[in-house]
Amino acid sequence: MSEALLTLKGVHTHIGQYHILQGIDLVVPKNGLMVLLGRNGAGKTTTLRTIMGLWHASQGTVNFAGRDITHSATPDISCAGIAYVPENMGIFADLTVRENLFLAARNVKKAGEMDTARLEWIFGFFPALRKFWGQPAGTLSGGQKQMLAIARAIVEPRKLLLVDEPTKGLAPAIVRSLIDAFLELKTTETTILLVEQNFNFVKSLGDSVAVIDDGRMVHTGTMAELSGDMDLQQKLLGLALEHQY
Amino acid sequence: MPNAMPNTTPAAADASALLRRVPIDYLPLLILPLLALLALPLVGSFPTWVTLTIAGLAMGMMIFIMASGLTLIFGLMDVLNFGHGAFVSIGAFTATLVLLPMKDWVQADSLLLNLLALGLAVLLAMTVTGLLGWAFERIIIRPVYGLHLKQILITMGGMIVAEQMIHVIWGVEQIPLPMPETFRGVLIVGDAAVEKYRLIAVGIGLAVFAIMFLVLNRTKIGLLIRAGVENGEMVEALGYRIRRLFVGVFIAGSALAGLGGVLWGLYKETLTAAIGSETTVLVFIVIIIGGLGSVGGCFIGALLVALVTNYAGFLAPKVALVSNILLMVAILLWRPQGLYSVAKR
Ligand SMILES: Nc1ncnc2c1ncn2[C@@H]1O[C@H](COP(=O)(O)OP(=O)(O)OP(=O)(O)O)[C@@H](O)[C@H]1O
Ligand SMILES: [Mg+2]
Numbered sequence: 200m201s202e203a204l205l206t207l208k209g210v211h212t213h214i215g216q217y218h219i220l221q222g223i224d225l226v227v228p229k230n231g232l233m234v235l236l237g238r239n240g241a242g243k244t245t246t247l248r249t250i251m252g253l254w255h256a257s258q259g260t261v262n263f264a265g266r267d268i269t270h271s272a273t274p275d276i277s278c279a280g281i282a283y284v285p286e287n288m289g290i291f292a293d294l295t296v297r298e299n300l301f302l303a304a305r306n307v308k309k310a311g312e313m314d315t316a317r318l319e320w321i322f323g324f325f326p327a328l329r330k331f332w333g334q335p336a337g338t339l340s341g342g343q344k345q346m347l348a349i350a351r352a353i354v355e356p357r358k359l360l361l362v363d364e365p366t367k368g369l370a371p372a373i374v375r376s377l378i379d380a381f382l383e384l385k386t387t388e389t390t391i392l393l394v395e396q397n398f399n400f401v402k403s404l405g406d407s408v409a410v411i412d413d414g415r416m417v418h419t420g421t422m423a424e425l426s427g428d429m430d431l432q433q434k435l436l437g438l439a440l441e442h443q444y
Numbered sequence: 445m446p447n448a449m450p451n452t453t454p455a456a457a458d459a460s461a462l463l464r465r466v467p468i469d470y471l472p473l474l475i476l477p478l479l480a481l482l483a484l485p486l487v488g489s490f491p492t493w494v495t496l497t498i499a500g501l502a503m504g505m506m507i508f509i510m511a512s513g514l515t516l517i518f519g520l521m522d523v524l525n526f527g528h529g530a531f532v533s534i535g536a537f538t539a540t541l542v543l544l545p546m547k548d549w550v551q552a553d554s555l556l557l558n559l560l561a562l563g564l565a566v567l568l569a570m571t572v573t574g575l576l577g578w579a580f581e582r583i584i585i586r587p588v589y590g591l592h593l594k595q596i597l598i599t600m601g602g603m604i605v606a607e608q609m610i611h612v613i614w615g616v617e618q619i620p621l622p623m624p625e626t627f628r629g630v631l632i633v634g635d636a637a638v639e640k641y642r643l644i645a646v647g648i649g650l651a652v653f654a655i656m657f658l659v660l661n662r663t664k665i666g667l668l669i670r671a672g673v674e675n676g677e678m679v680e681a682l683g684y685r686i687r688r689l690f691v692g693v694f695i696a697g698s699a700l701a702g703l704g705g706v707l708w709g710l711y712k713e714t715l716t717a718a719i720g721s722e723t724t725v726l727v728f729i730v731i732i733i734g735g736l737g738s739v740g741g742c743f744i745g746a747l748l749v750a751l752v753t754n755y756a757g758f759l760a761p762k763v764a765l766v767s768n769i770l771l772m773v774a775i776l777l778w779r780p781q782g783l784y785s786v787a788k789r
Contacts, residue, residue, distance in 0.1 A: 272680075272685075273680040273681055274683050277682060277683035278683045283681045285681070289675050289677070291670070291671040291678070294670060294671060302667055302668060305683045351682070
């Protein structure tokens with residue numbers, strides 16, 4: 200595998216008095232898509248939030264693109280080149296689709312100055328965003344909000360995307376268009392760390408895979424290896440996995 | 445990178461979203477004219493009604509100017525600032541530093557000189573309250589981010605200290621804040637008598653609202669403030685420092701409170717150090733009615749509170765004291781989050 204873009208070493212995270220992450224080791228190779236699997240409450244979201252600086256590791260280190268970001272503030276981590284699509288999507292409901300994307304385009308001073316070629320590229324796989332361009336994001340459907348959340352993360356090029364369970368609660372048709380979008384994203388130079396429970400969704404997308412359980416990393420390897428080995432899937436993911444769509 | 449234009453199939457099921465166009469919530473806007481119309485037959489006389497209504501609107505605009513910053517201060521960082529009224533007092537007292545020595549310009553029967561004097565007074569008051577706001581945020585608010593009980597205690601303490609400082613500097617007696625000559629007197633419109641100053645207050649209030657509206661809707665900083673009120677964590681994850689935004693909002697909000705203090709003080713023409721704490725209750729009622737964090741709600745809330753106060757003061761003076769509380773209860777029964785609730789986190 201290629202060089203590491205993001206490295207977590209022995210990361211422990213406490214939320215209040217709870218000891219959630221208990222020594223996470225994770226190496227996200229540069230380029231490609233890594234899937235982070237694990238059942239409900241395993242600590243996937245906490246891992247992403249720790250990377251993003253929304254929680255801080257009480258022990259261990261987080262290293263991104265050659266920089267120690269363990270104790271950095273969230274805006275600095277974002278500016279270092281990590282984009283985050285949270286589980287609840289974090290859409291600004293009161294703002295229009297356009298304004299949501301404008302704020303995500305950090306280097307753009309005026310909404311009219313957004314990179315139109317890049318927007319067209321995004322509209323290519325998320326056409327709904329063009330249609331609802333001037334509408335408050337709060338009026339979008341769940342799937343459209345997810346598209347907006349992902350579009351926000353890619354409206355300017357970033358080194359790493361953290362995406363937390365994008366298919367949650369979405370209809371199969373929308374899930375398929377998300378797959379197309381991720382396939383398209385994979386052709387760019389962006390590295391993606393994708394949290395999922397829907398194994399079928401990520402089977403075709405992932406290059407590598409990591410499985411987390413109870414705040415610990417229980418498996419890392421290639422996607423080919425895991426998707427070809429039913430016993431391993433059964434052992435790691437058990438019945439918790441949803442085999443939907 | 446963005447050169448490839450893939451032919452991905454558009455997601456189905458978008459059509460239904462087209463039908464769902466209900467972006468603006470107009471209902472709260474209707475309450476104001478409804479209230480005014482309802483009051484007309486009760487008041488009985490049309491000229492009296494006009495006078496009361498304009499008095500209410502003027503008072504509402506002044507309260508809005510004081511309250512607008514506070515609602516954003518709460519919305520953005522969950523900070524409960526019970527010391528906001530201190531900036532109202534300080535603004536009003538600072539204005540005396542300009543208006544008393546410039547007696548000649550204030551008493552001159554020249555609109556230009558009057559405006560210049562008032563302009564200078566407002567400029568000084570807003571500068572002083574803005575700077576004090578900046579210091580207040582650093583010294584008093586910053587150590588208690590996220591701690592509501594401590595915020596209440598320490599900001600109330602700040603308010604008391606500010607009042608005492610005013611006593612030290614300006615003495616304990618009430619002092620005059622002279623109204624510029626050309627702003628005095630009444631205009632007779634039809635049969636109704638309307639104080640000129642009230643029209644000026646309405647004008648300034650509308651201007652402040654328009655400027656805030658433009659900033660919050662048309663500038664990146666304004667959009668970031670609105671986004672931050674809704675989801676501060678996400679604003680940070682997009683790479684912006686919410687605390688920096690907050691300091692800016694705190695300074696602007698304090699300066700606006702100072703402006704409100706000048707306008708309110710001119711209206712009363714005499715000042716006591718308690719002018720700020722007197723308005724604090726009204727200001728809190730207004731931002732709760734409007735929905736914490738919503739400037740539009742704050743605007744409607746301020747006008748509602750002031751109109752109800754004026755109508756009730758005329759119709760049933762005994763009820764007037766509690767009319768605002770009744771109004772707040774009624775609004776919260778209808779919309780528990782206030783007129784416009786800003787979805788939080
Ligand atoms: N704010 C919090 N306060 C206390 N405990 C929390 C908090 N957030 C998460 N936890 C706990 O941390 C553990 C890991 O949660 P996390 O959200 O990381 O799981 P997850 O793998 O993302 O689960 P899911 O698939 O359900 O999203 C859970 O046991 C959860 O209850
Ligand atoms: Mg989660």
